[in-house]
Amino acid sequence: MDFYEVIQARRSARKFATTIVESDKLKRIWTAVQAAPSACNLQPWKFLVLRSPESHEKIRKVFHGWVTEAPLVIVALGNRQAAWRRDGESIHAVDVAIAMEHFVLAATKEGLGTCWVCAFDRRALSTALNLAPEWDPVAVTPLGYSTDPSPMSVHKNYTEFVEER
Numbered sequence: 432m433d434f435y436e437v438i439q440a441r442r443s444a445r446k447f448a449t450t451i452v453e454s455d456k457l458k459r460i461w462t463a464v465q466a467a468p469s470a471c472n473l474q475p476w477k478f479l480v481l482r483s484p485e486s487h488e489k490i491r492k493v494f495h496g497w498v499t500e501a502p503l504v505i506v507a508l509g510n511r512q513a514a515w516r517r518d519g520e521s522i523h524a525v526d527v528a529i530a531m532e533h534f535v536l537a538a539t540k541e542g543l544g545t546c547w548v549c550a551f552d553r554r555a556l557s558t559a560l561n562l563a564p565e566w567d568p569v570a571v572t573p574l575g576y577s578t579d580p581s582p583m584s585v586h587k588n589y590t591e592f593v594e595e596r
């Protein structure tokens with residue numbers, strides 16, 4: 432798959448096989464995340480890889496089920512104190528979102544399914560994972576081989592959101 436094929440192949444997966452994710456694939460994905468840009472190159476992120484049944488169990492209630500059915504759950508954290516600030520406001524969520532999308536696209540290239548998940552109680556997740564207060568759980572994705580048969584979502588045509596001036 433070339434870059435544009437990867438972009439077109441990505442979709443949100445919400446059903447997964449129990450098949451284990453190969454470690455060489457995971458390493459290539461992390462190398463892609465490593466290359467992500469960030470404000471002032473501060474890279475204010477950390478990614479938790481939840482693999483064990485115990486770790487899945489800890490967060491099951493926060494996600495009401497399906498996310499924790501994937502063999503791996505990735506939790507993308509941003510550091511509120513370490514990130515660049517604009518108008519006094521930490522930009523960590525932007526940095527983490529870019530790194531996370533590197534993750535998602537690299538996973539697609541590796542034939543793996545992901546789904547951005549932001550609809551969770553951040554406080555409950557922080558408590559469940561015993562996170563230090565500076566680490567904000569920005570987004571989560573399950574990772575595994577997708578068995579989700581859902582058709583591709585309808586996306587706006589770019590002519591609807593591109594405006595030349």
Ligand SMILES: Cc1cc2nc3c(=O)[nH]c(=O)nc-3n(C[C@H](O)[C@H](O)[C@H](O)COP(=O)(O)O)c2cc1C
Nearest residue numbers: 441442443444445546547548549550551570583584
């Ligand atoms: C920032 C963000 C948050 C999202 N949060 C959730 C979520 O909490 N639960 C979920 O099932 N999907 C979530 N999604 C996935 C979107 O629903 C999905 O990307 C959108 O419907 C388009 O479908 P596609 O990804 O298959 O193209 C989220 C996506 C983004 C980018």
